[in-house]
Amino acid sequence: MQDLLSTALRYEKNTLYILDQTLLPHEMKWLECSDVDAMVEVIQSLRTRGAPLIGIACSVLVAHLAEQGMDKPQLAHAIEVLRASRPTAVNLMNNLQEMSAALASENYHQQLVKTAEKLFFEDISLCQQMAENGAKLLKNCHNLLTHCNTGSLATVGMGTALSVIQQAYKNNENIHVYVDETRPLLQGGRLTAWELSELNIPNTIICDNMAASLMAKGQVDAILVGADRIAVNGDFANKIGTYNLAVLADYHDIPFYVVAPYTTIDVDCLSGENIPVEQRDGDEVRGVKGSFGQVLWSPEGAKVYNPAFDVTPAKLVTGWVLDTGVFEAEDIKAGKLVKH
Ligand code: MRU
Numbered sequence: 211m212q213d214l215l216s217t218a219l220r221y222e223k224n225t226l227y228i229l230d231q232t233l234l235p236h237e238m239k240w241l242e243c244s245d246v247d248a249m250v251e252v253i254q255s256l257r258t259r260g261a262p263l264i265g266i267a268c269s270v271l272v273a274h275l276a277e278q279g280m281d282k283p284q285l286a287h288a289i290e291v292l293r294a295s296r297p298t299a300v301n302l303m304n305n306l307q308e309m310s311a312a313l314a315s316e317n318y319h320q321q322l323v324k325t326a327e328k329l330f331f332e333d334i335s336l337c338q339q340m341a342e343n344g345a346k347l348l349k350n351c352h353n354l355l356t357h358c359n360t361g362s363l364a365t366v367g368m369g370t371a372l373s374v375i376q377q378a379y380k381n382n383e384n385i386h387v388y389v390d391e392t393r394p395l396l397q398g399g400r401l402t403a404w405e406l407s408e409l410n411i412p413n414t415i416i417c418d419n420m421a422a423s424l425m426a427k428g429q430v431d432a433i434l435v436g437a438d439r440i441a442v443n444g445d446f447a448n449k450i451g452t453y454n455l456a457v458l459a460d461y462h463d464i465p466f467y468v469v470a471p472y473t474t475i476d477v478d479c480l481s482g483e484n485i486p487v488e489q490r491d492g493d494e495v496r497g498v499k500g501s502f503g504q505v506l507w508s509p510e511g512a513k514v515y516n517p518a519f520d521v522t523p524a525k526l527v528t529g530w531v532l533d534t535g536v537f538e539a540e541d542i543k544a545g546k547l548v549k550h
Pocket of ligand 1: 256259260261262299357358359360361364365370371397435436437438448449450518
């Protein structure tokens with residue numbers, strides 16, 4: 211397989227490396243990831259994360275294992291285990307479905323490599339297309355608000371919602387971004403604030419519960435978020451706290467956009483009720499850990515509710531920004547989301 215280089219994944223000289231995002235922004239540590247167990251560990255611990263990125267990381271690993279000489283049944287088993295590593299982001303299942311189709315062919319070793327390379331380079335252009343489609347919506351916007359991390363740490367390209375923000379900044383330098391810190395794992399405060407600062411895009415971190423007061427003061431012109439799975443009716447799952455923002459946006463009459471590539475659409479999922487939501491370990495809420503160490507601030511063993519995602523109903527979405535264009539509620543009702 212050829213070398214594949216991105217911000218958070220590198221396939222170089224036949225070795226797959228994953229950037230440990232739990233240590234960012236203070237420490238850059240690359241982990242060699244050469245088997246299924248290692249990949250499942252980095253995905254479940256969120257060392258690597260983001261809907262498009264985990265799908266591509268698993269596809270690259272499967273192609274690598276094929277090159278290492280794994281046979282068909284072993285590769286089928288690897289795909290099955292990787293598919294189950296996280297339940298919500300459908301890019302993982304969609305990408306691995308393409309890898310399974312490649313595995314079904316006679317010359318499956320070459321086809322798996324070809325498919326993984328295709329998925330990698332396709333994601334880069336999908337990000338660019340979302341950026342161009344979405345930036346047109348932000349012509350008169352100054353203050354944007356975003357949630358979680360949707361940039362080059364969550365994809366192999368520029369990102370989803372963050373690609374749109376980057377493009378808007380390129381087109382109109384008067385952009386400033388409020389970054390939800392995104393409790394419990396702080397993907398906003400640690401990763402998005404870092405990415406935006408590296409790009410010289412002005413940004414301000416807020417605690418998640420500060421968004422409402424900013425909106426009430428008229429300080430948010432548009433909200434952009436990513437998605438982990440979009441149902442056919444336009445409902446979508448994204449990082450926990452996204453639904454809060456959608457409700458607030460509706461109340462304050464602020465445009466609320468979801469930005470995702472076609473690989474995030476689940477053509478078999480009719481509505482948000484059918485999206486499986488990952489439940490995570492309570493310790494993530496009882497305290498915090500990262501490059502700065504580990505702290506427990508709650509009573510030990512305190513009862514915790516910790517869903518990783520929530521589901522936002524389509525009726526709260528102003529526009530779905532995909533690589534194929536910008537869709538509105540009527541387009542979704544007409545089934546256009548899946549017709550491309
Ligand atoms: O748990 P994470 O960090 O993988 O969650 C990521 C998100 O919720 C993103 O917003 C989503 O993957 C879409 S953007 C690439």
